[in-house]
Structures are given as C-alpha cells and as structure tokens.
Amino acid sequence: MSEPLIFHFDINGDDFSTAGQASVQIKKNLRQLGLSPEIIRRVSIAMYEGEINMVIHAHGGTADVKVFENYIEIILADNGPGIKDIDLAMKEGYSTASDTTRSLGFGAGMGLPNMKRYTDDIKIDSILDVGTVVTMRINIS
Amino acid sequence: MTVSELSAKCGFETVCVPDNKRQVSGAYIGDLLSWVMGRASADNAWITIMSNINVIAVAALTDVACVILAEDVCLDDEIVNTAKSKGVNVLKSSLSAYETAILLTDKI
Numbered sequence: 001m002s003e004p005l006i007f008h009f010d011i012n013g014d015d016f017s018t019a020g021q022a023s024v025q026i027k028k029n030l031r032q033l034g035l036s037p038e039i040i041r042r043v044s045i046a047m048y049e050g051e052i053n054m055v056i057h058a059h060g061g062t063a064d065v066k067v068f069e070n071y072i073e074i075i076l077a078d079n080g081p082g083i084k085d086i087d088l089a090m091k092e093g094y095s096t097a098s099d100t101t102r103s104l105g106f107g108a109g110m111g112l113p114n115m116k117r118y119t120d121d122i123k124i125d126s127i128l129d130v131g132t133v134v135t136m137r138i139n140i141s
Numbered sequence: 142m143t144v145s146e147l148s149a150k151c152g153f154e155t156v157c158v159p160d161n162k163r164q165v166s167g168a169y170i171g172d173l174l175s176w177v178m179g180r181a182s183a184d185n186a187w188i189t190i191m192s193n194i195n196v197i198a199v200a201a202l203t204d205v206a207c208v209i210l211a212e213d214v215c216l217d218d219e220i221v222n223t224a225k226s227k228g229v230n231v232l233k234s235s236l237s238a239y240e241t242a243i244l245l246t247d248k249i
C-alpha cells in the first residue's frame with residue numbers, strides 16, 4: 001500500500017483565539033486533495049471538536065492527520081489530566097467545562113458524541129494524570 | 142437564493158459577505174457550538190447571539206452559508222477580518238433569533 005500523506009500540528013493550549021486553526025488548515029489541505037465536501041466536513045468537525053477538547057481540558061497537545069487511499073486517520077494526543085470515566089464522557093450533555101469556557105459557547109457536552117457521529121471509528125486511550133489519545137477513522141469510499 | 146439576496150429581502154445588515162454567490166438552504170438556531178456542529182446542515186443560515194472568534198471557525202468548518210447575528214450583536218473588527226479571510230458570510234439582524242427565523246420562512 002502506498003504511504004499515507006501526513007499532516008502534523010502542535011496545538012497551543014493557552015490560546016482560545018487561535019484554537020481551531022489546525023482544523024481549518026486541514027480543511028484547506030483536504031480540499032486541495034480533491035476529497036468530497038461531505039468527507040471534508042466530517043473530518044474537519046471531528047478534528048475541531050478534538051482540538052478544542054485538548055485546548056479546554058488538556059493544555060494543548062498534538063494532532064496528526066494521515067490520509068490513506070481508502071480512509072483518513074486523525075490522532076489527537078495530549079499530556080492533560082486524562083479522562084476518568086470514558087463511557088460517561090461520551091454521554092451527550094456530560095461536561096466538566098469551566099464557566100469561562102461555557103461563556104464562549106463550549107461545554108455542552110456534545111463534542112465527543114459529535115466525534116463519534118461524524119467518524120466511522122473512534123478509540124479513546126486515557127490514563128489519569130498522564131494524558132489522552134483519541135484516534136478517529138473516516139472511510140473515504 | 143443567495144446570501145446577498147436573502148440579506149436584501151429580509152433587511153439584514155451586511156457585516157461581511159466574502160462569498161456572495163453562496164446559496165442558502167434552511168436554517169439552524171443555536172449558541173452552543175457543539176450543538177451547532179452536530180445539528181446544523183451544510184448551506185444553512187446559522188442564527189446566533191454568540192460573537193466570539195470561535196463562531197467564525199465553527200461556521201467555516203460546518204459549511205453553513207452564513208451566520209446571522211440576532212439582537213444586533215456586534216463583532217470586533219478583528220473577528221470581521223478573520224471572517225473575510227476565511228470566506229465566512231456574516232449578516233446582522235436587529236430582531237430576536239425567533240423573529241429573525243420567521244423572516245426567513247418561505248424564502249430559503
């Protein structure tokens with residue numbers, strides 16, 4: 001199989017105003033690759049939710065997007081506090097977001113459910129006080 | 142109908158319309174960004190009272206045709222510039238979200 005195209009981003013955890021830049025950039029890159037608007041929309045929303053989560057819950061992290069022939073893989077890794085109960089975190093409406101975060105329109109507890117909704121596969125590995133790795137996959141064909 | 146036509150028909154104020162040929166179809170009202178990302182459809186008009194920079198990113202990523210700021214909500218100049226550079230159309234209405242949505246009825 002041919003090598004995937006890889007895009008790497010460092011996500012700054014202290015800056016709300018630049019949060020989302022990696023996802024906006026990925027959207028551009030995928031457009032240039034000629035992928036369908038529907039796939040691009042799913043990838044960029046899922047990635048944005050993950051990117052924002054790393055900013056608001058984990059002081060930033062890294063994002064890698066790998067474009068294979070038949071699927072796209074998004075890997076979001078952080079060294080944040082980790083997620084204690086992943087099943088609970090996946091529930092619509094569950095959120096530990098601060099008031100400041102909520103005042104910006106985040107904290108509805110819909111991010112992880114959206115990531116699940118827009119991807120074909122999602123895997124969350126998390127260790128308390130060590131960090132979280134979210135791996136998502138979106139099939140292309 | 143295009144965003145510009147809609148704006149003229151409803152008497153909205155144009156904040157910026159960098160993509161003026163964009164067609165609008167349907168609408169979604171919401172201020173919680175993850176709800177919008179989960180429920181709004183591409184090409185919708187998105188009615189909101191949120192005015193921070195993340196609104197522009199969400200609009201761009203969700204492929205909505207335009208943001209309509211209800212209740213005369215204002216955007217900082219810097220945010221308007223970001224919207225322009227990202228090709229995000231932004232309109233403004235002096236009405237509530239509900240009354241703004243009523244104006245859209247039968248038009249899109």
Ligand SMILES: Nc1ncnc2c1ncn2[C@@H]1O[C@H](COP(=O)(O)OP(=O)(O)OP(=O)(O)O)[C@@H](O)[C@H]1O
Nearest residue numbers: 053057058089095096106107108109110111112175
């Ligand atoms: N990378 C992460 N590190 C630590 N905790 C996380 C991380 N991502 C999510 N969580 C936890 O899971 C909860 C649910 O996440 P989810 O994205 O669904 O909602 P939210 O971010 O709180 O609100 P929304 O996404 O609607 O703005 C968060 O409130 C947080 O407690």
Ligand SMILES: [Mg+2]
Nearest residue numbers: 049053111112
């Ligand atoms: Mg979230």
